Amino acid sequence: MSSNYAAQFNELKQRLQEVYDLNRVAALLHWDQTTYMPPGGAPARGRQTALISKLAQEKFVDPEIGRLLDALRPYEESLPYDSDEASIIRVTRREYERAVRIPPEFMAMFRQHVSVTYTVWTKARPANDFSMVLPYLEKTLAYSRQLAEFFPEHEHIADPLIDFSDYGMRVSTLRPLFAQLRDALVPLVEAITSQPPADDSCLHQHFPEEKQLAFGLEVIKRFGYDFDRGRQDKTHHPFMTKFSLGDVRITTRVKENDLSEAMFSTFHEAGHALYEQGIKMDYEGTPLASGTSSGVHESQSRLWENYVGRSRPFWEHFYPQLQATFPEQLGNVSLETFYRAINKVQRSLIRTDADEITYNLHVIIRFELELDLLEGNLSLAELPQAWRERYREYLGIEPPDDKDGVLQDVHWYSGTIGGAFQGYTLGNIMAAQFFEKALEEHPEIEDEMRRGEFGTLHTWLKENIYQHGAKYTPAELLKRVTGQDLTIKPYIRYLRRKYGELYEI
């Protein structure tokens, strides 16, 4: 590295670190807001978060960063594609070029609109009144299109919106892939739900909060979650957040009458956190210090929640411990009954309560409706009706009202229409691809799980996925790790094997 490049690269990294730190500070403001902040703190908190985010944005689109990126191009081209330095420059350039194409005044207007829309939604949902949000959604759709049009080279108008969270994923790939998945899942759900439903009453007894939390923490410690670099607190909606690579926290929510709630949300968020905690420490302060996409992130939360935490080998080890924690509630419940209960499949209305299989149908409905809206093939006024029809078609049930229909998810009411949902199902699909590969290379993983050990799996994930942070795009990572492109085959194999053992399908 010539000393000139060294100085420029160093300056770039220093500037990026300030942007990174400001964004991490904004994350702390949000964490505090949802965990410990007293109600009186709300007005100032909104203002403070907006200020810090604005400063981060201003510092990132500084033309000096563009100048440094230009100056460093020959240096980047002289390095191997996957060297850390080339990757920092490449990923920064990609994000910088995207950021400078969106006028700050547009973002300010859009954020303002979104914040109003969100408030209206918080009233419209309990009132079961879609018409309240309809005019706001019209504007959201217009803004979403306008945002996409800042990237006029797009192939499909949703692609730039998808790029924000799942870089490089295209409608031309996702639409047929999700349709294929839907066509596989609909008959699977049909076959399962035509049989007697699993009895999950064992999960709906009284489980004291403290013991639930202690059990969850014990499990994720075994997963490898590092409590010297993290902690768990309670919030209304569970999430994972990061204040640095040395401080990756999770939150959960406890229901004393539902053992699944805190437990699986803890495993899920721990999966997200294991990804972030596993990123190479050298990347701290750069755009590489982050999971590479929503979809890959969700693949890790799902992998630990479902592929591990809802598996039979896992519970062969942990169920006796869970019984010892709740002897009165579970002492007389067999492992088989419990295992069937936590894997109960049912047609339901609410995405966030859905099981491992039907969850995807909820997501695909939203994804398809987003595309229809953006393409102009569906009007927002028709959306509630289209929602009901799609639910009847894919899930065989129909929401009795909009509250548990089109108004149920916050996404469209707090962001763009487009790009909001694909990551969830991409996560399920990729989790299967990664997990199948891990088992292929290390068949001993299942036996380790039977002993409550996760070292081989965790190490494999760190080496193959976590350490790289955002160095590779989702498609690159998938290819590199599994040798394959995006495919639903491993996912379908996984579902058929697991549920084939539970039901006649």
Place this chain on the structure above:
Amino acid sequence: MSSNYAAQFNELKQRLQEVYDLNRVAALLHWDQTTYMPPGGAPARGRQTALISKLAQEKFVDPEIGRLLDALRPYEESLPYDSDEASIIRVTRREYERAVRIPPEFMAMFRQHVSVTYTVWTKARPANDFSMVLPYLEKTLAYSRQLAEFFPEHEHIADPLIDFSDYGMRVSTLRPLFAQLRDALVPLVEAITSQPPADDSCLHQHFPEEKQLAFGLEVIKRFGYDFDRGRQDKTHHPFMTKFSLGDVRITTRVKENDLSEAMFSTFHEAGHALYEQGIKMDYEGTPLASGTSSGVHESQSRLWENYVGRSRPFWEHFYPQLQATFPEQLGNVSLETFYRAINKVQRSLIRTDADEITYNLHVIIRFELELDLLEGNLSLAELPQAWRERYREYLGIEPPDDKDGVLQDVHWYSGTIGGAFQGYTLGNIMAAQFFEKALEEHPEIEDEMRRGEFGTLHTWLKENIYQHGAKYTPAELLKRVTGQDLTIKPYIRYLRRKYGELYEI
């Protein structure tokens, strides 16, 4: 207000609000660091706090703020001195003119030095080795003088340093005042400690943490601390902090073998918090939204901790409740025994453990030594010896080592030499002036305390002190509220009355 002034005043306020919010965000970073942050978060947290503080400072010394202050001078002069608008402009100007006289490079160097010194001190204190910190202190003293010399119009070199926390207080006032106080206290301590010491063994039983915390919270709720705009968490060193006028938090520390620890620190920090919670909401985001000085702040923490929380009327109401909380420990301990225990006076080595009377002697020793050092009448090499001599003279005991002598307080090792200590004793003196005035105007305050009620006192403090925030200087406020200048007479009256009842003096 002409529309031009209106626009300029508005712009000034907007800029001030950003500075304020950045400083509040830095406070949250610190709060989290001392309450919940896992150890791995430390390196990034230091960096993030430094960044946010730097941004706040840069935004405050922006020449545009100077320009607005100049433009607004005629407007300010057209308004009554104590109008909110004139006060915002006046206090901002005072702080701006101070801030722009300190070169940012100097502050950066000084902060860097202080951070290294602090780390050395954390090793020197347990090692009982003053020589480790000596070279660093030499530099601190030089920096402190240099900092003061940015204000060459000073009367005494310590005055500019005192100004940072107790604006307008002068060595020419404080030195004789503190000497007068010392001369009154030394014989008082002599008289008390020549009598049999109070038995405080009742405080040193086992008191479960949870019950201690609950009792403290119950009391400060009665004081008027608003939990919708605050909360209490645990830290190693208790403090009060503020993220907005709607979010003023306190922290405490619990010792299960010492009932005083958490209880009185809770009352103390609640006193600070009541001050901040009582500031007029309109001041949010301006330099008025803060207590006016260290001394006045300390007067409020001391007032609630000692004048209320260590008083007989207070315990006539609360002692039966405390006994009910800890029946095994206190059921057979009389109110009189308990009251004497919490007001035990003794010669001791450690400032933070000292009682209401001797506390001031600890502070005065430090204040006098600071002045001697700054004046060049004492060298740092001689400091440990001077410390011992002064302790023998004022407190009648001598520290056996530097660990519990000159190395005991963090102040000189984490900031300037000069201006660090006067606020504590100013607080005690002013608390007496304020409290005497409150009782004079509302003699019913004592009877209310006997009923566990604090409404009259709290309302009087809000109206006379809290609501004004930093509008008045400490001297102005004192004069306005009590009609007097700084005087130790009420304080001595208070001590003689209270301790005259407990001891023969």
